[in-house]
Amino acid sequence: xxxxxxxxxxxxxxxxxxxxxxxxxxxxxxxxxxxxxxxxxxxxxxxxxxxxxxxxxxxxxxxxxxxxxxxxxxxxxxxxxxxxxxxxxxxxxxxxxxxxxxxxxxxxxxxxxxxxxxxxxxxxxxxxxxxxxxxxxxxxxxxxxxxxxxxxxxxxxxxxxxxxxxxxxxxxxxxxxxxxxxxxxxxxxxxxxxxxxxxxxxxxxxxxxxxxxxxxxxxxxxxxxxxxxxxxxxxxxxxxxxxxxxxxxxxxxxxxxxxxxxxxxxxxxxxxxxxxxxxxxxxxxxxxxxxxxxxxxxxxxxxxxxxxxxxxxxxxxxxxxxxxxxxxxxxxxxxxxxxxxxxxxxxxxxxxxxxxxxxxxxxxxxxxxxxxxxxxxxxxxxxxxxxxxxxxxxxxxxxxxxxxxxxxxxxxxxxxxxxxxxxxxxxxxxxxxxxxxxxxxxxxxxxxxxxxxxxxxxxxxxxxxxxxxxxxxxxxxxxxxxxxxxxxxxxxxxxxxxxxxxxxxxxxxxxxxxxxxxxxxxxxxxxx
Numbered sequence: 001x002x003x004x005x006x007x008x009x010x011x012x013x014x015x016x017x018x019x020x021x022x023x024x025x026x027x028x029x030x031x032x033x034x035x036x037x038x039x040x041x042x043x044x045x046x047x048x049x050x051x052x053x054x055x056x057x058x059x060x061x062x063x064x065x066x067x068x069x070x071x072x073x074x075x076x077x078x079x080x081x082x083x084x085x086x087x088x089x090x091x092x093x094x095x096x097x098x099x100x101x102x103x104x105x106x107x108x109x110x111x112x113x114x115x116x117x118x119x120x121x122x123x124x125x126x127x128x129x130x131x132x133x134x135x136x137x138x139x140x141x142x143x144x145x146x147x148x149x150x151x152x153x154x155x156x157x158x159x160x161x162x163x164x165x166x167x168x169x170x171x172x173x174x175x176x177x178x179x180x181x182x183x184x185x186x187x188x189x190x191x192x193x194x195x196x197x198x199x200x201x202x203x204x205x206x207x208x209x210x211x212x213x214x215x216x217x218x219x220x221x222x223x224x225x226x227x228x229x230x231x232x233x234x235x236x237x238x239x240x241x242x243x244x245x246x247x248x249x250x251x252x253x254x255x256x257x258x259x260x261x262x263x264x265x266x267x268x269x270x271x272x273x274x275x276x277x278x279x280x281x282x283x284x285x286x287x288x289x290x291x292x293x294x295x296x297x298x299x300x301x302x303x304x305x306x307x308x309x310x311x312x313x314x315x316x317x318x319x320x321x322x323x324x325x326x327x328x329x330x331x332x333x334x335x336x337x338x339x340x341x342x343x344x345x346x347x348x349x350x351x352x353x354x355x356x357x358x359x360x361x362x363x364x365x366x367x368x369x370x371x372x373x374x375x376x377x378x379x380x381x382x383x384x385x386x387x388x389x390x391x392x393x394x395x396x397x398x399x400x401x402x403x404x405x406x407x408x409x410x411x412x413x414x415x416x417x418x419x420x421x422x423x424x425x426x427x428x429x430x431x432x433x434x435x436x437x438x439x440x441x442x443x444x445x446x447x448x449x450x451x452x453x454x455x456x457x458x459x460x461x462x463x464x465x466x467x468x469x470x471x472x473x474x475x476x477x478x479x480x481x482x483x484x485x486x487x488x489x490x491x492x493x494x495x496x497x498x499x500x501x502x503x504x505x506x507x508x509x510x511x512x513x514x515x516x517x518x519x520x521x522x523x524x525x526x527x528x
Contacts, residue, residue: 004042006050007064013050015039020052022069031066041086043095045109051095053083058097058107076105076114089131090179094151096136098126104138104147106156116156118147128175135164135181137198141171146181146198164199208248210234215261219276220390221268224294226278228260233280235292249290249304251282259283264333266326267393269294277330277347277355281321287335289347291355303354307345323386327396328419333357334396336383342398342414385445394418397456401444409441411460415473415480423473423480427458430482431467438462443494451502451517455483459506461493466506468496486515 002015011031012023020042021033039054049062051074058076063069074095076083081099088095094115095107104126105117128139136147136158146164150157168186177184177198185206186194193206210229218225218238225236225243232250236243251258259282266277279289288306321337326347333345346358385399395417402410413425427444428437443461454474460467470483488506495507502517512526 002039002042002052004044004050006042006044008047009044013042013052015042015052015054024066032068034069040082040084041097043086043088045088045092045095051086051088053086053097055082058083058086058095074107076107084126085129087129087131089151090133091151094131094156096129096131098129098138100126102126102140104129104136108156116158118158127172130175130177130181132177132181133179135198137175137177137181137184139172139175139186143167144172144175144184144186144196144198166196166198166200168194168196168203208234208245215263217263217265219265219268223268224265224276224278226263226265226280228263228280231259233260233263233278233288235278235290237294247290247292249280249288251284251286251288258286261320262323264324264326266330277326279324279326279333281324281335281337283320285321285337287321287324287333287345287357289333289355289357291349291353305355305357307357323383323398325386325388325393325396327388327393327416329393332419334386334388334398336386336398336400338382340381340383340400342383342386342400344419384443387446387448389448390450395448397446397448399444399446399458401441401460409437409439409460409462411438411441411444411458413446413456413458413471415456425456425458425471425480427460427469428467430469431460431485431487438467439464442492445496447496447498449502449517450498450500456480457496457498457504457517459493459496461496463492465489466491466493466508468504468506488513 004013006013010025012025013020014023019033019035020039021030024031037054037056039052041053042050044050048064049060052059052061058074060072060074061069076097081101081103083097084100085098086095093109095109096104097107098104103117103119105114108115126138127141130137134149136149138145144166147158168188171189172186173189174187175184181198183197186196188194192208195204195206210227213227213229215228216226223238225238227234232248234248235246237246260280261283262281264279269276274295275291275293277289277291279287281287286306288304290304321335324333324335327334330347333347335343348356348358350356381400381402383398384401388396397416398414400412409428411427413427414421415423415425431437438460440463441460442463446456446458449455449457454472456471456473458469466488468486471480472483473480475481492509493506494509497505498517504515504517506513514523515521516523
């Protein structure tokens with residue numbers, strides 16, 4: 001929970017809830033470790049001394065870290081409160097400790113006692129405290145306060161700076177200030193990094209956070225990546241092994257509860273057109289489609305079109321779109337969600353080259369008869385996946401799962417070719433090898449194999465067990481046949497994916513299981 005370089009930066013001290021260890025950077029090994037109370041802060045004091053703060057209070061450690069360390073407890077006035085943060089002044093003459101009651105105490109190393117304390121720093125535990133040349137900066141996680149301080153020999157005078165208070169939108173997990181304590185950089189719980197001036201409420205996002213990641217997608221050429229992050233979709237370009245943020249697209253209205261539920265890419269840019277299509281689904285059954293020019297000089301000139309896919313206005317807050325995909329060479333956007341309908345919405349460009357969604361959405365299966373009979377439009381069914389073939393979007397599939405049924409679980413895959421529903425695959429009906437269908441199915445998805453043409457892999461994950469069923473769509477009979485069945489006992493699969501090299505990854509509650517797609521042979525299990 002805390003790290004610090006000590007002993008002239010030749011060693012690293014790392015703490016946890018059970019103690020700390022000393023790692024020698026020159027030897028590349030742990031040279032000493034101790035069982036101690038939980039430690040929340042560490043700071044280097046001199047060439048052979050450092051201090052720690054935690055549930056045992058403020059402790060001073062002295063030695064070389066090789067043969068052990070002598071420990072001395074520093075008695076503080078507020079020692080009944082746990083030390084939550086500790087730092088040392090630049091001249092190494094004072095130790096500043098913040099506690100869980102919101103108090104700050106200043107300990108003089110030369111005098112061996114507390115020389116100043118103040119209790120009104122911030123409400124709640126002091127998460128971070130930093131001592132600068134003339135200022136102490138204190139934070140409780142969302143509020144940052146500055147105190148002017150004058151160090152004179154062993155005396156310390158504190159002046160509360162009422163105007164030097166800054167609040168941030170979300171919890172702080174790290175902060176670093178300049179020598180004067182005027183300008184700082186803070187890291188937030190959502191993964192963002194902010195630059196701010198003490199006392200100012202204007203923040204500059206150095207790194208915008210990605211909050212509540214639900215879904216992600218990549219383009220078929222592996223050059224672009226998108227995530228559903230909280231209330232917005234974030235699109236990146238893959239460059240040099242990293243990600244460069246291109247655009248962020250939010251719902252845009254005053255709807256605090258509306259979240260981005262999924263994202264999807266269209267076909268990659270062509271030699272004649274540098275635009276990419278990307279779509280975002282939102283929890284109020286709205287979708288947004290954006291046309292982004294990947295030319296770096298035009299990336300900010302993207303066009304966005306939105307469309308409501310709610311059939312019944314009275315269910316505006318209830319229905320959600322869980323899955324979507326561009327199909328039929330990007331001519332349509334297929335969406336499926338909690339209402340049991342599979343919708344196809346035409347996508348086009350207007351005279352200005354802006355993307356548009358035509359209000360001609362229709363339900364593909366509303367008037368079709370199938371083996372599912374009464375369940376086609378039943379509310380017990382949910383669309384759990386919509387997938388276009390990565391090499392040919394005229395071929396695509398949709399997964400439909402009967403939820404909340406342990407007696408007779410059902411999972412079906414609809415296969416489409418050029419807009420026509422060609423086959424319906426009953427996944428669990430073929431899972432009879434051990435006469436043990438998946439109990440209470442929760443997760444259901446299908447992927448087109450990138451290694452074996454004509455193969456589609458279906459995965460059903462339940463509360464007690466899971467199964468993987470492979471279908472061959474190129475059977476000479478013209479009807480897809482079962483290629484293989486893999487039973488995963490006592491394994492609750494929650495996600496699965498296929499790689500171009502034929503490796504299948506099944507994500508469970510406790511691990512990631514890697515298997516060979518063709519034979520289902522396990523390769524590796526990554527626990528934790």
